[in-house]
Amino acid sequence: MISPYRYNDAWDDTISLFIQSHNPYDHYWSRSEEYALAIVRQQAETTPRRRFLDLGCGRGRLLRKFAPLFATSIALEPDPARSQIARHAAASLQNVRVDNCYLEQSPESGFDFVLCSHVLQHVPVGHEQALLNRIAAVLNPGGMLALITSHSMLPHDAFKLWSPEASGVVEQSTDQMTFDDLASRGSGAVVPTHAFSLQSLHTALSAFQIVRVHCFHALHKWNPSDLVFRDRWINWPGLQGSFGIDVLFLARKR
Numbered sequence: 001m002i003s004p005y006r007y008n009d010a011w012d013d014t015i016s017l018f019i020q021s022h023n024p025y026d027h028y029w030s031r032s033e034e035y036a037l038a039i040v041r042q043q044a045e046t047t048p049r050r051r052f053l054d055l056g057c058g059r060g061r062l063l064r065k066f067a068p069l070f071a072t073s074i075a076l077e078p079d080p081a082r083s084q085i086a087r088h089a090a091a092s093l094q095n096v097r098v099d100n101c102y103l104e105q106s107p108e109s110g111f112d113f114v115l116c117s118h119v120l121q122h123v124p125v126g127h128e129q130a131l132l133n134r135i136a137a138v139l140n141p142g143g144m145l146a147l148i149t150s151h152s153m154l155p156h157d158a159f160k161l162w163s164p165e166a167s168g169v170v171e172q173s174t175d176q177m178t179f180d181d182l183a184s185r186g187s188g189a190v191v192p193t194h195a196f197s198l199q200s201l202h203t204a205l206s207a208f209q210i211v212r213v214h215c216f217h218a219l220h221k222w223n224p225s226d227l228v229f230r231d232r233w234i235n236w237p238g239l240q241g242s243f244g245i246d247v248l249f250l251a252r253k254r
């Protein structure tokens with residue numbers, strides 16, 4: 001019998017340890033994410049708010065934040081244990097359904113807004129384009145995608161391994177073949193990450209009109225420029241793309 005798909009919880013543990021060992025100052029990591037999510041929320045508030053899709057909702061962390069903005073919400077999560085937790089997390093919300101399946105298996109479409117947060121960076125290369133094509137297919141014309149994923153500060157994509165060590169989490173560069181192998185196996189505590197350059201996301205999102213790009217989670221040590229909140233200045237023209245290990249794209253289906 002084939003056992004059901006399980007997302008690797010050990011990756012979450014490694015990622016939490018990475019945040020602890022690389023957070024440049026207290027509360028920066030969560031403040032940075034909240035700032036990015038406020039941009040998503042602002043956009044959601046100005047678009048039609050009928051049908052919302054949380055693609056790869058995990059345990060429903062973001063579903064609880066965004067579902068209340070929409071008349072109807074569907075969340076998709078292929079890991080049965082996670083989808084069950086997400087169902088509990090959303091139990092008090094109206095008109096929210098969590099389906100235990102992959103986007104590729106879901107018959108749902110006609111969405112006004114799709115949130116895809118921290119899904120693309122862990123799928124084997126090539127699969128991310130298939131997911132983006134499917135997202136375009138399930139969105140209504142003019143519908144909005146909020147895509148959050150890992151960001152490469154180089155002019156090209158990068159592949160990384162985050163390994164838990166006694167001293168904290170160590171980041172190493174790797175090649176696409178090793179990344180693909182670890183991402184397909186989805187086991188072990190070493191997290192394989194595909195970090196996308198802004199240019200490659202622009203290309204991958206050619207079916208969309210890009211409305212906003214926002215880099216975040218900049219992990220350099222505090223410096224005097226940080227008298228302005230760093231997530232503002234790292235996105236100023238000329239600097240955007242050079243800082244931040246995560247990125248948000250707001251993209252409207254053409």
Ligand SMILES: C[S@@+](CC[C@H](N)C(=O)[O-])C[C@H]1O[C@@H](n2cnc3c(N)ncnc32)[C@H](O)[C@@H]1O
Nearest residue numbers: 007055056057058061078079102103117118119
């Ligand atoms: C790192 S978690 C992110 C959870 C949540 N979106 C968040 O930001 O907290 C990625 C999730 O995407 C799910 N996932 C991976 N491939 C998927 C697919 N093709 N369709 C739907 N969900 C998928 C995984 O099972 C996992 O729970």
